[in-house]
Amino acid sequence: MYEEITKEAYAACKELCEKAKLQKGQIFVVGCSSSEVCGDKIGSNSNLDVAKAVFEGIYSALNEKGIYLAAQCCEHLNRAIIVERDAVPFQDIVNVVPQPKAGGSFATTAYNTFKNPVAVEEIRADAGIDIGDTFIGMHLKKVAVPVRLENNHIGEAHISAARVRPKFIGGERAHYDQTLL
Numbered sequence: 001m002y003e004e005i006t007k008e009a010y011a012a013c014k015e016l017c018e019k020a021k022l023q024k025g026q027i028f029v030v031g032c033s034s035s036e037v038c039g040d041k042i043g044s045n046s047n048l049d050v051a052k053a054v055f056e057g058i059y060s061a062l063n064e065k066g067i068y069l070a071a072q073c074c075e076h077l078n079r080a081i082i083v084e085r086d087a088v089p090f091q092d093i094v095n096v097v098p099q100p101k102a103g104g105s106f107a108t109t110a111y112n113t114f115k116n117p118v119a120v121e122e123i124r125a126d127a128g129i130d131i132g133d134t135f136i137g138m139h140l141k142k143v144a145v146p147v148r149l150e151n152n153h154i155g156e157a158h159i160s161a162a163r164v165r166p167k168f169i170g171g172e173r174a175h176y177d178q179t180l181l
Contacts, residue, residue: 002053005037005155009057012129012151012159017065019147020127020163024066027087029128029139030058031072031079032106032157036132039156043074051105054131054154055113070123071110072136073103081123081139082107085116093118106131126164132157140164 013028022028032054034047055071062069068087073080077096080103085093096119098107111117124141131154137144141164152159166180 002049005050005053006057008151008154009054009131010061011057012149012154012161013058013061014064015149015151016127016129016147016161016163017061017067019149022065022067022127022163025068026126027068027070027083027123028058028062029070029072029081029123029125029136030106031128031130031132031134031136032104033132033134034105036157037155042132042134046100046105048100048105048109050155051100051109055106055109058129059113069110070125070128070139071107072134072139073098073107073119074134076101077103077107077119078121079135079138080107080119080121082110082114082117082119083123084114085118088118088120088123091120091123094121095119128162130160130162133160137162143167 033042034050035045037050071082123139128136130136144162147161
C-alpha cells in the first residue's frame with residue numbers, strides 16, 4: 001500500500017512540475033491530509049506512515065529538479081509552512097514544531113526530514129498540490145492557474161493542482177511575453 005502511495009505522489013508531483021515548467025530554486029507547496037489519503041474524513045485519522053509515503057514520492061520528484069518543498073500545516077497551526085531555511089533566507093520564522101495532530105503528519109514528516117527546517121506564517125509558492133482538499137491557495141503567488149492532472153488521486157484523496165503566472169498589466173493594448181504564461 002505505501003509503495004503505491006509513494007508512486008502516485010511522485011507521478012502527480014512530476015506531472016505538475018512539467019506542466020508548470022518549474023525551475024531549480026522555485027517553491028512547490030503541498031497541503032496533505034493523510035486521513036483523506038486513507039479514505040477518512042480530513043483531520044480524523046492522522047497517519048505518519050501514510051504521510052511518509054506521500055512525502056517520499058513528492059520530495060524525490062522535487063529533489064530531481066532542485067525545487068524546494070513547502071509543507072503546509074493544518075488549521076491548528078494556522079496553515080503555517082515548514083520549509084528549508086535556504087528557501088526563505090530573509091523571511092521571518094515562527095517558533096513551532098508540528099506534530100501529527102497539531103500541524104499534521106505531512107508537515108511533521110517534512111520537519112523531521114529537512115536538513116534545516118523552519119516554520120513561516122506564509123509563503124508565495126510557484127505551484128502546488130492540494131491532497132484531500134486542504135486549501136493551499138493562500139500560499140500561492142498571484143495569479144494562480146488550475147492545472148488538471150491525469151494523476152489526480154493519491155490513495156483515496158482527490159488532488160487539486162495549480163501553477164502561477166505573472167499578472168497582466170497595461171490593458172488591452174499591451175503586449176505580453178507568451179513564454180511566461
